Amino acid sequence: MPQAASTRQPAAGLAEGGAPASLAVREDFPILARRLQGRPLIYLDSASTSQKPAVVMQAMDEHLRAHNANVHRGVYALAQEADAAYEGARATIAGFVGWEPESTIFAKNVTETINLVAYAWGLDNLAAGDAVLITEMEHHANVVPWQQICRRTGAELRYLHVDERGELSSGELAQELARGDVKLVAFAHVSNVLGTINPVAEMTATIRDAGAISVVDGAQAVPQMPVDVRALGADFYAWTGHKALGPTGIGVLHGRREILESMEPFLTGGDMIAAVDFQRSTWNELPYKFEAGTPPIAEAVGLAAAVRYLAGLGMERVRAHEQELTARMLKALAEVEGLSVVGPPEPQRRGGLASFTIEGLHPHDIAELANREGVCVRAGHHCAQPLMRRLGVGSTARASVGVYTEPREIDALAAALRKGREVFGL
Amino acid sequence: MSEDELYREQILEHYKRPHNFGELTPHDLEAFEQNPLCGDELGVHIQVDDGRIADLRFHGHGCAISQAAASIASDELKGMPLDQAGSLSADWMIDLLGIPISPTRRKCALLNLKVMRRAITGDSGWPTGVG
Numbered sequence: 001m002p003q004a005a006s007t008r009q010p011a012a013g014l015a016e017g018g019a020p021a022s023l024a025v026r027e028d029f030p031i032l033a034r035r036l037q038g039r040p041l042i043y044l045d046s047a048s049t050s051q052k053p054a055v056v057m058q059a060m061d062e063h064l065r066a067h068n069a070n071v072h073r074g075v076y077a078l079a080q081e082a083d084a085a086y087e088g089a090r091a092t093i094a095g096f097v098g099w100e101p102e103s104t105i106f107a108k109n110v111t112e113t114i115n116l117v118a119y120a121w122g123l124d125n126l127a128a129g130d131a132v133l134i135t136e137m138e139h140h141a142n143v144v145p146w147q148q149i150c151r152r153t154g155a156e157l158r159y160l161h162v163d164e165r166g167e168l169s170s171g172e173l174a175q176e177l178a179r180g181d182v183k184l185v186a187f188a189h190v191s192n193v194l195g196t197i198n199p200v201a202e203m204t205a206t207i208r209d210a211g212a213i214s215v216v217d218g219a220q221a222v223p224q225m226p227v228d229v230r231a232l233g234a235d236f237y238a239w240t241g242h243k244a245l246g247p248t249g250i251g252v253l254h255g256r257r258e259i260l261e262s263m264e265p266f267l268t269g270g271d272m273i274a275a276v277d278f279q280r281s282t283w284n285e286l287p288y289k290f291e292a293g294t295p296p297i298a299e300a301v302g303l304a305a306a307v308r309y310l311a312g313l314g315m316e317r318v319r320a321h322e323q324e325l326t327a328r329m330l331k332a333l334a335e336v337e338g339l340s341v342v343g344p345p346e347p348q349r350r351g352g353l354a355s356f357t358i359e360g361l362h363p364h365d366i367a368e369l370a371n372r373e374g375v376c377v378r379a380g381h382h383c384a385q386p387l388m389r390r391l392g393v394g395s396t397a398r399a400s401v402g403v404y405t406e407p408r409e410i411d412a413l414a415a416a417l418r419k420g421r422e423v424f425g426l
Numbered sequence: 427m428s429e430d431e432l433y434r435e436q437i438l439e440h441y442k443r444p445h446n447f448g449e450l451t452p453h454d455l456e457a458f459e460q461n462p463l464c465g466d467e468l469g470v471h472i473q474v475d476d477g478r479i480a481d482l483r484f485h486g487h488g489c490a491i492s493q494a495a496a497s498i499a500s501d502e503l504k505g506m507p508l509d510q511a512g513s514l515s516a517d518w519m520i521d522l523l524g525i526p527i528s529p530t531r532r533k534c535a536l537l538n539l540k541v542m543r544r545a546i547t548g549d550s551g552w553p554t555g556v557g
Contacts, residue, residue, distance in 0.1 A: 360442075364464050364489035364534060368432070381465040388465060394487050395465040423433050424490075 023313060023321050028053040029404050039374030042409045047192055047353045047400030048378055049242045050223060052306070056246060059305035060298045071297055072271055072288070086297050089304035090287075096307040097237070098228040099254040105290045106250055106300060110219045111141040113238040113253035114186070116290060117215055118145035120266040121259070122184070128154030131181045133212075135160040135168055136390045137191040140383040142217045146186060155183070162390055166194035166343035173203060177210035184213050189221035189232075193384045193396065194343035195326070195350030197221075204233035213259065219243055223402070224322045224352050226315040229254045245310060245403070246303035250296040260286055267292040310403075318403055322352035325401045325410060329354050332414040333399075338426065339417065342391055353400035355382070357393055358417065360426050366397040369420030375413050432525055433490065441490040446500035450483045457545035458486075461537050466492050470541050479506050484538060491531050495523055496538035503542070512546035514539055516555030 026032050029051045034041045043051060069082040087101070094104035107113045126132065132146050136159050150157040158176060160168050168187075176182055185207045190197050204214045216234040221227055223244040229237045236259075241250040265272055265283055269292040274282040283289045310318065327347035333339050338359035344350050358366060363379035370377050378398045381388045388395060399413055453471035460467050466488035473481040482503055484496040499519060503511055519539050520527055527535050539553040 362487075362489035362493075364466075364491070364531075365433075368531070379464060385465065394467065423430060424438060 023317065023403050025053070025313065026404050026406065028055070028309075030054055030057075032404060036374055037372075042373075042375040042412050044399040044401065044405070044409065044413060045376045045378050046223075046402030046405070047220060047243070047351075047398065049248070050245050050402050051404060052245055052247070052302075053309050055309050056302045056305045060247065060302040063298050063301040068298070070294055082297060085301050086295065089300035092304040093252060093300070093307055094254065096311060097222060097239075097254065098230050099237075100257075102286050103255050103257045103260055105253040105255065105260075105287045106295050107253060107290075108249060108296070109141075109242075109251040110139075110217060110238045110240045111145075111251070113236075113251045114141055114215065114217065115145045116253060116266040117236050117238075117255075118149040120263045120290070121213070122146075122149035122153060122155075124264060126150070126153040126155040126183055129181060130155040130183045131158050131176075131179070132156070133158050133160060133173075133176050133182045133185045135187045136162040137166070137168070137194055137196060137387050138186070138188055138384065139192050139217065139219070140385070141219075142186050142188060142215075143386060156181070158182075159386070160187070162194070162196075162387065165345070166191070166196050167349075168196075168198060168203075170199070170202065170206070173206055177206065177212065182210065182212045184215060186215035187217070189216050189218040189227075189237075190224075190351040191343070191387075192220050192353070193355050193382045193387055193398065195353045195355070196344055197225075197349060197351060200232045200234065204235075208233065208235075220351050220353075223310075225319040235259055241299060241303040241306065244303070244306055246306035247299045250299035250303050252303075253290075257286065260290070265289050265292070269293050271295070313403060321403065322401055322405075323347050325405055325407065326350060326352050326354070328407055328410045329399060329401070329413070332410055333417075336414055336417045337421065342393075342396060352402070352405075353398055355396040355398040357396055358421065358426075361420060361424055363395045363397040365424070366417065366420060369423060370397075370413065370416045373412065373416035373419065375409075375416045377413065434525060437490060437494045437523070437525060440494035440497035444484070444493055444497035444500075446481075446483050446497065446504075447485060448483045449485055450481060453483075455545040457541045459537060459541040459544060459550075461488070461492070461533050464489070464534070466534070466537060468492065468496060468537050468541050470538070470545050472542070472545055474508060477508055479503050479508065479511055482542075484541075488537065489534055491523075491527070491534040492537045495519060495535045498522055499538050499542075508546055512543050512549075514543070514553065516553040518555070519553065520555070 031051050067081040067085050069079040071083050071086045090101045094101040207214045213235040215236040218237050218239040222239040235256045237254045239252050242248040272284050272289050272292040274284050341354050341356045367379035380395050450471035454474040455472040458469040468486035471483045536553050544550050
């Protein structure tokens with residue numbers, strides 16, 4: 001593998017210093033040594049959740065074996081170690097995307113972070129006559145909280161359309177903002193269905209100029225490309241650990257400090273208070289004000305190990321690797337008869353995934369037939385039912401790549417799909 | 427292809443050319459259901475005569491298993507007393523399909539019973555049974 005990688009040319013302008021695009025890190029991921037039904041595991045569902053490198057498991061194991069105590073309460077030495085581990089992890093994780101730890105909040109997942117913004121900001125800042133703007137390509141996590149908060153406040157929920165290429169229009173964003181009632185715009189950095197990479201910095205600048213705040217769902221972006229939250233200019237930027245080689249149970253929210261300070265807390269209880277009287281309480285400082293109860297300590301330690309691992313690979317190289325695989329995947333899929341891919345045709349305009357349909361073969365059956373060849377792909381609406389309706393499909397199959405994906409696995413997918421068509425007599 | 431347990435010739439035949447698919451106008455009973463896992467949709471129209479299913483049509487879209495199950499069941503359901511049709515168990519459907527159904531495909535196989543039961547009894551739960 002390394003030999004092959006060294007002869008491969010990285011995509012122009014992506015990899016620095018002529019770094020090879022292929023990462024050859026398979027041995028770092030214990031699960032990839034598994035066989036399923038007598039076949040090697042071909043995991044093409046990293047957009048759902050990534051596999052984990054051994055260093056993440058080791059970091060969590062080491063923390064639980066040697067440094068476990070609750071945080072922010074103990075005076076004893078072990079508790080101080082736990083504090084140092086948790087807050088050290090926060091600094092590492094925030095630094096990975098160029099943000100400050102004080103306004104980096106840990107929650108359960110992206111869904112919870114968006115609910116945090118929707119409730120803690122929305123309930124006090126939205127009213128009848130206001131609008132929340134989202135897009136047709138959002139994951140349910142970035143749809144349903146806004147539906148609920150609009151119902152509660154009387155604000156209107158409007159959508160930016162997705163065009164036939166699977167992209168948003170900057171003209172439409174400007175038009176919507178010009179109506180003067182939009183208070184908040186929430187959108188995905190990278191679509192989990194279309195793969196579309198939205199022009200975040202350009203959009204947040206337009207949104208800020210219109211006096212609205214921006215909320216960006218970076219769940220699909222942080223694992224596969226360099227992300228600098230400050231350069232992106234978002235007021236809120238959310239992502240999740242388990243898609244970025246880390247454990248489940250930890251979501252990350254970066255927020256603009258002055259907005260977070262102006263907000264009421266979301267969940268309330270232990271650890272997020274300054275003082276509790278019989279009738280009222282005062283709130284702890286950032287970020288603790290938004291972390292009620294015992295936080296995901298071991299998970300933060302695991303995620304810090306994950307982002308150190310990613311930083312070690314170099315996010316420019318990760319991006320080049322995923323783009324190369326995406327290009328190979330788009331080409332291989334195009335050669336399967338009756339197959340249509342949704343989203344932008346150019347690999348450089350999309351993240352490392354492809355959603356597709358095959359004429360005469362339902363996505364559920366595609367996933368079942370691929371599974372027979374040891375290939376894990378997802379089938380369904382991918383938590384994006386409004387988008388499915390917009391695309392005019394009930395569901396799609398989706399293949400997605402990770403840092404450990406190899407070109408031969410893309411070829412195995414294409415072969416499995418061809419075989420599946422044969423089973424159905426197509 | 428003959429050795430394929432799940433995608434037997436008969437299943438694929440029903441998938442490609444489903445029996446009793448379409449709409450019935452007029453109809454006495456109707457319901458519409460989605461499988462929230464995969465976005466499959468299935469509706470049913472039923473004409474009732476003397477307490478029995480005189481005729482029925484399924485409509486919607488779904489995978490080979492959900493469509494074949496609806497097609498195969500539709501042949502059995504014609505003429506069946508309503509109270510019997512409304513209380514069919516999961517086992518009835520799985521046995522009728524005659525193929526191994528994994529836990530993840532169970533809801534595909536049972537979607538048609540769910541929609542039919544809803545049309546007849548208003549109960550929106552999934553059919554139960556050992557499976």
